[in-house]
Each structure stands twice: as structure tokens, then as C-alpha cells.
Amino acid sequence: KAGVTQTPRYLIKTRGQQVTLSCSPISGHRSVSWYQQTPGQGLQFLFEYFSETQRNKGNFPGRFSGRQFSNSRSEMNVSTLELGDSALYLCASSLKMGGAYNEQFFGPGTRLTVL
Amino acid sequence: GQNIDQPTEMTATEGAIVQINCTYQTSGFNGLFWYQQHAGEAPTFLSYNVLDGLEEKGRFSSFLSRSKGYSYLLLKELQMKDSASYLCAVRTGSSNTGKLIFGQGTTLQVKP
Numbered sequence: 001k002a003g004v005t006q007t008p009r010y011l012i013k014t015r016g017q018q019v020t021l022s023c024s025p026i027s028g029h030r031s032v033s034w035y036q037q038t039p040g041q042g043l044q045f046l047f048e049y050f051s052e053t054q055r056n057k058g059n060f061p062g063r064f065s066g067r068q069f070s071n072s073r074s075e076m077n078v079s080t081l082e083l084g085d086s087a088l089y090l091c092a093s094s095l096k097m098g099g100a101y102n103e104q105f106f107g108p109g110t111r112l113t114v115l
Numbered sequence: 116g117q118n119i120d121q122p123t124e125m126t127a128t129e130g131a132i133v134q135i136n137c138t139y140q141t142s143g144f145n146g147l148f149w150y151q152q153h154a155g156e157a158p159t160f161l162s163y164n165v166l167d168g169l170e171e172k173g174r175f176s177s178f179l180s181r182s183k184g185y186s187y188l189l190l191k192e193l194q195m196k197d198s199a200s201y202l203c204a205v206r207t208g209s210s211n212t213g214k215l216i217f218g219q220g221t222t223l224q225v226k227p
Contacts, residue, residue: 004157035217042202042217042218043158043215043220045214048212056212056214058214090157090158097212103148103160103163104160104215106150106159108156109157
């Protein structure tokens with residue numbers, strides 16, 4: 001069974017630009033969560049999608065947005081990029097939302113560098 | 116507020132046993148996860164506790180005390196490949212959310 005895939009793996013952008021990252025969950029998984037990982041802040045929750053609806057959102061500005069498609073694939077978008085947005089963006093999928101023993105499987109991440 | 120604390124770094128010797136502690140204060144609790152993350156790679160799932168007690172999985176064991184807001188990950192028979200960051204994460208909120216709050220991670224260095 002293929003794991004979670006994320007594209008692109010590496011991205012370099014300049015301040016003020018926007019970026020779209022893509023995540024394909026494990027086949028059959030319907031919940032997708034996004035996390036930002038930086039050396040200073042660690043892993044921080046961005047949002048969670050299930051059945052094409054955002055179910056939960058972390059404490060990030062409105063420049064960060066996302067969506068989920070009917071095939072459970074998800075995209076996140078960051079507009080007006082800032083230097084502080086440089087991070088590893090991780091996508092995680094799970095069979096369902098919440099519930100016991102419902103582990104999240106992480107993709108390899110997209111390394112975004114903002115110059 | 117949400118707070119998860121882990122030691123920043125630990126060092127241990129190959130073949131030994133190491134215990135990585137995690138304390139948490141969160142609004143809501145629906146399970147605690149441990150993940151392993153090698154440098155430059157994605158986190159991989161190690162263990163999950165939702166009830167008090169010990170869960171054993173080969174060389175790895177994880178313990179939870181909900182009343183104390185405390186967990187630990189025990190690694191036995193350490194191998195060089197166990198050198199990695201170990202992340203403690205708590206699922207908070209209602210049972211219908213997958214949101215995880217992560218600690219800063221513990222970097223474990225295994226020496227020969």
C-alpha cells in the first residue's frame with residue numbers, strides 16, 4: 001500500500017509570493033491534517049480536513065488556507081509569503097477523524113524556503 | 116493553554132535502556148502518541164496510549180498516567196539506528212478530531 005505522498009518535495013519562493021502544496025493520503029484514508037515544523041516551534045497543527053470540510057484549524061493567520069477534494073487529496077495554500085514561513089510542511093492522513101487507535105501517517109513533507 | 120514538555124536532548128549507550136519522559140497539560144485528552152523522526156525524514160508512528168498503563172511493542176514500550184499528565188517511552192537494547200528525535204503528541208478536543216499537539220521533541224544520541 002502506497003504511503004502518503006506530498007509534492008513538491010522542495011520549493012524556493014520569495015517574499016510576497018504565494019505557494020500551493022499538495023498531499024495525497026493513503027488509499028482509503030479520508031482525514032488529512034497539515035502541520036508546520038520549524039526548529040524553533042516544533043510541529044504545529046495547521047488544519048484538519050474530512051469529507052471535503054475543514055473540521056479544525058490551528059492558530060495561524062488567514063494567509064494559510066487549504067481544501068480537500070472528493071478523492072480525499074488535499075492542498076494547502078500560503079499567500080503573501082513571509083521569511084518566517086520557511087519550514088517543513090507535513091501532511092498526515094488517517095482512516096477517520098479522531099477515535100481510538102486512529103493513528104496518523106505522515107508524508108515526507110515539503111521543504112519550503114522563503115528568500 | 117496547551118503545554119507538552121519533553122527533555123531536549125538525551126545520550127545513551129548502544130545496548131542500554133533509555134526512558135524519555137513527557138508531561139502534558141492540555142484542554143481535553145483523547146490519547147497520547149509517540150513518534151520517531153530521523154533527521155530529514157517524516158515522523159513515523161511508534162505507540163499509542165489512551166488508557167493508563169503500559170503498552171509494549173518489541174523493544175519499545177510506552178506508559179501513561181492520565182491523572183498525573185505523564186507518559187514515558189522506554190527503548191530497550193538500544194541500537195545506533197535509534198538515534199533520532201522522539202516526539203510526544205496529545206490528541207486533544209473532542210473524540211471527533213484528529214488534531215495532535217506536539218512536544219518539542221527529544222533528540223536521542225546513541226553512542227557505541
